[in-house]
Amino acid sequence: MNIFNDTAALRKELSNKQTIAFVPTMGNLHDGHIALIEHAKQQADYVVVSIFVNRLQFLPNEDFAQYPRTLDNDCKLLSMVGVDTIFAPNEKTLYPEQQDFLLTLPAVADTLEGKFRPGFFCGVATVVLKLFNIVQPQLALFGKKDYQQLHIIRTMVRQLNLPIKIDACKVIRASDGFALSSRNAYLTQTQRTEAGKLYHILQQTKKEINSGCKNFESLQKKAIDYLTQRGWEVDYFTIQNSKTLLPAKTDDESLIALTAAWLGKTRLIDNIEI
Numbered sequence: 001m002n003i004f005n006d007t008a009a010l011r012k013e014l015s016n017k018q019t020i021a022f023v024p025t026m027g028n029l030h031d032g033h034i035a036l037i038e039h040a041k042q043q044a045d046y047v048v049v050s051i052f053v054n055r056l057q058f059l060p061n062e063d064f065a066q067y068p069r070t071l072d073n074d075c076k077l078l079s080m081v082g083v084d085t086i087f088a089p090n091e092k093t094l095y096p097e098q099q100d101f102l103l104t105l106p107a108v109a110d111t112l113e114g115k116f117r118p119g120f121f122c123g124v125a126t127v128v129l130k131l132f133n134i135v136q137p138q139l140a141l142f143g144k145k146d147y148q149q150l151h152i153i154r155t156m157v158r159q160l161n162l163p164i165k166i167d168a169c170k171v172i173r174a175s176d177g178f179a180l181s182s183r184n185a186y187l188t189q190t191q192r193t194e195a196g197k198l199y200h201i202l203q204q205t206k207k208e209i210n211s212g213c214k215n216f217e218s219l220q221k222k223a224i225d226y227l228t229q230r231g232w233e234v235d236y237f238t239i240q241n242s243k244t245l246l247p248a249k250t251d252d253e254s255l256i257a258l259t260a261a262w263l264g265k266t267r268l269i270d271n272i273e274i
């Protein structure tokens, strides 16, 4: 397995590869990332994983400094799962000068996560486009846990005519249903036990919709009340059209419930397709 910090050396290694599948990450890898890599290995001859904690997608008051950086462990894990190349650039490699050239995103990027984390998706889309240009993969993999991110990347690839297929993998969950995420490391043991309730209420909501309830507003309120009473601080719990990510209408066929909520100082996001 190769590890490159440098763009020129990476490009040279990739220059004669037929089909490259790419999994961009911020490291501190877990089974959710491994599922993406396993999928990548089935689809392509050559798999590249990037590890880069992207400053551009953190607000000034967010956890950029604390974000778990576990490069040595990540490299061991990636070598065990049979990744061909890791691209782990430092800040100067990816941002050698101030990144003034930023993408203008569609309005959906200002809703949900974008409403609570202004500029987040601009930071994500900008770094993903840079990484796509460096790696030039035929296929890139993203997890459905970050459903809105996946939606925005797909829109970017389509509207900017990037010759890259985007595949999505399902949310990987612990035995109590809690979605795996690098930020889960911040939770205390008590919080971790409580965290499973986020998926529980998503499932409850799905059950009620599937048994015919179309009063989305009351379902949203019920879920927010449930979490709030248990001590969560809810940023949003909402039912949207899963294709457009606009608020759901009663005759929409594909729906998704999405939520973001704080447990103590940790902000968790999750969703369920209906």
Ligand code: PAF
Pocket (backbone or CB within 6 Å): 024, 025, 026, 052, 054, 057, 124, 127, 128, 146, 149
């Ligand atoms: O989902 C993530 O881990 C990040 O947002 C990504 C796509 C690697 C961009 O920094």
